[in-house]
Amino acid sequence: MSERTPDISPAGDDTLLTHVGNRPRDNFGVVNPPVYHASTILFPTVASLREAEVSRARFSMVTYGRQGTPTTMAFEEAVARLEGADRALALPSGLAAIAASLMAFLKTGDHLLMVDTVYGPVRGLCKRLLADFGIQTTYYDPAIGERIGGLMRPETRVVYLEAPGSLTFEMQDVPAIAAAARARGATVMMDNTWATPLFFKPLRHGVDVVIEAATKYMGGHSDLMMGVVAADHDRLIRIKSAAHMMGHAAAPDDCYLALRGLRTLSVRLERHQKTGLELARWLQVRPEVDRVLHPALPQDPGHPLWKRDFGGATGLFGVVLKPCAPEALEAMLDGMALFGMGYSWGGYESLILPVAPQASRSATRWDAAGPTLRLHAGLEDIKDLKADLDRGFARLNAGKGAQDP
Template structure:
């Protein structure tokens, strides 16, 4: 797949090899553990690392097909499929960190990533410093001699701050520090980290890449061959690998991601704009809205937005918020996003921030806008806000 092809074309064609598979459109699913060799020489020929099939955990044509498609979208060297988004994050971090190293982690990061830093990396002698997501080039002041990785998540998946990725990358690269970003919110369709100098791009492919809430998947994309070898070696040694049937579902979802994501984007903006006009709402946290604090950076670096955003309500009691949420008909409550269904959950970022203080006027909700009719979703939210008002008045 040539680099001049547009994103929609890459998503449709990359990683598929019909001529090598009897003309069949979709790559076959290889269920494999043992790989057989015809001779002792072939068995003992290690060759270039990770270029041949030697054991199912190392990779198969099924994993290659998905990885090639993601890598083509990212514009990087190669990608690595693993069994979940968290596995992609933890696998990448452990591949590049060792005892005595220092990690700079964004304070708005996904909760399980923070838990991994505080509970696992700490136990193995890696120190984590959380930093203000809006620090930009000021991160240079936090980089130490032992700093090995700067980790970003832009926008944050609960508070939606947009980071100045190029400024952070410039500061890190000047000191020889590896940069990583959780790019799940935008996907490579709407943000390409390698174009901004990032070394490792991470995805909970469970979300928009799979897109149907029916498979767990993570992916690590590497900008260079050296970064790929380090990440692949680390994940292979830890036993990370993705299952063949989940890989098939991820490939299938990837082919329609552009169509789905544009619907998520348009519907989410309509819902966000409607919520801005509601008296019960204090703020809407969506970087694509012109009055959002991160809008200028989003407009500079991104080509689109996804279906996930936040809402801060005016002060309301927990019973009133519970009444809003418990009666929803189309919005379900669940700890994920990126699927075809709409979701809504209460969230409490103020409880986990450590480098910065998260201040909200009232309760915070996180919404994922699915593929339902947007007017039906707005009606569901309107009814929920009416329940909130009735409960508050009771």
């Protein structure tokens, strides 16, 4: 695509969210960019066909549907601007974005340092696919900070972060880890899905490649699967080449929906943040709750790092309950009216999920005595959410009572 959004820099994030990727003057005045469905792209002359061949390695033109259409590029441009990156690449899921980034930078004999609290399915990728290709993974404690240097080997090529951690929400000292990793020549990658580029911009803190599961807050409506990677030009081209060789292509309809989701990201996050924090504080003083895992709470061990580096908190957090019978927990969760049980998050609706952190960690221990729940604060009225949880706790307590002699 030749033209980018008319220059609106310097622009704040809200202005970018509102305008970037739109070109009404090129589209009959229509505000939103059209959805281009395309496999075949036609070239009028042999000379233009040759030009496309040359440009293909740089991914600078629309030459074939798998390389992206103008709809894909509008979304990628928006994300690149928000992250402060040269370029971005849309992929068919968040996991595809993680896999393509790792595969692009690792080869047989290389070593990967992976945070222990990484999104669970990434462990499968490391244990099976990467291990089968002769790539070794070492998991590290998210609290490691600059001591990461002690785990680095001459063949360590990638250091991978995710903060806060999946399921248990531990923060990481991103600048300290990134500086130590870069000093030893490794590429630093970070999954920034929780914060989104609105609340944390990893590339400004020493990260080289930022990965977002656009399935979550960017899409925001629980109706699409997408991932996106942002980096400087050379690193992005390397990842795009790998993704292209593996045949990944994000669907134009999903790119359209993700770009539409971005338009309201800021206002949605404001509400997710407010409701999430209010629920977290309310849960902190419930007698059934042992502790709340939320880095924006001053009592959380990750709070100083969150406060130093992040500009806000989104709506996903954890709760550790006091020990209870499994049947009592089931009675609580089965009867929820507003909180749904499901594996994703970042949509407009509230969610609650029993999770098993101990099953997906190897470098650290999770030794909570009671069950852990992951909550997503949606956009509903807070009083209704509290009432739903209140009724849930009543069922939990009734279940406990049934156990008593």
